[in-house]
Amino acid sequence: MNQCCKSKPVYRQYNGEDLCKKHFLEYFERKVKRTIGSHKLLTKKEKVLVACSGGKDSTAVLYILHKTNKNPNIKIEAFHIDEGIEKYSDKNTKNIREFCKTHKIKLHETSFRKEFGYSLCYIHTALKEKGVKAKSCTICGTLRRYLMNLYARKTKATKLVTGHNLDDEAQSITMNLFKNNTEVMRRLGPLTGIIRDKKFVPRIKPLYFCTEKEVELYSRLQKFKVSYGKCPCSVDAYRRQVGNMLDEFDKIHPGTKHCVVNSLLELLPSIRKGVKAKLNYCSNCGEPTSRDKCSVCTMISKIKPKTLNKKKK
Secondary structure (H helix, E strand, O other): OOOOOOOEEEEEOOOOOEEEEEHHHHHHHHHHHHHHHHOHHHHHOOOEEEEEEEEHHHHHHHHHHHHOHHHHHHHHEEEEEEEEOHHHHHHHHHHHHHHHHHHOOEEEEEHHHHHHHHOOHHHHHHHOOOOOOOOHHHHHHHHHHHHHHHHHHHOOOOEEEEOHHHHHHHHHHHHHHHEEEEHOOOOOEOOOOOOOOOOOOEEEEOOOOHHHHHHHHHHHHOOOOEEEOOOHHHHHOOOHHHHHHHHHHHOOOOOOHHHHHHHHHEEEEEEEHOOOOOOEEEEOOOOEOOOOOOHHHHHHHOOOOOOOOOOOO
16 A cells, blocks of 8 residues: 555555545646646637536536636636426536636526426426437437537637546447447547537537546545535436446456546547548528437427527527
């Protein structure tokens, strides 16, 4: 057992070295900054919009970007979406508002009800009654990605930051591998996507190499006021099932998740090479899509036709 100093250890690295609180916080922030630098996630002049759920991951990445940014040409703001999940969403919204107020960070907000007319729970139930077999997480993810890109453009952001960590990425890789979905796998990585278009704001993941345990420990040591529980709508989610499987496998074979992520990074150049992805704009709302009508308009129109405004800018 190796201890970094005489202070009480709070975390043990893979190499067996124990870190105290001070050195763990430095280690974690250094890892995030190294990810940003080595993968060129930010340039010297950016307008950054951080998508904040109010949970540990997005709050941690917002805090680190805000704390470590010494460049006056990089502006950092936050964006929050209220999904309308009773109690759970209310608590997250309250937490991120308090956090941004405390740290003097500009916060942009919207909600599913404002944008689509209904809460996530209502949309899920209504689609189910229409015979659409889609789980809450699938619906939520589709709607959230739509709004994140839309508001990133509205706020004139040059980069959209998400709080995805290494566990999240390992889950995404495994899920798409199991489903033989190479098209989606091509879009993964610290800097997502393979198409650069004026209507697509580049999405980056500064916590890409940070494990979920590291993020949670960082959040708790910093005493962030966040919810650590799982979303109540994700009980039957495929992602949670895959996540549980990877957790168990990682206990038996430590480093498995790191290997899964590093394998993707090695494969990305070859699976992206020569790919000509087709890009259209939704005939209803004008947002980027690979089809004539985007998945959000298709989904919402099954509940209430013409819910989304025609050709949003």
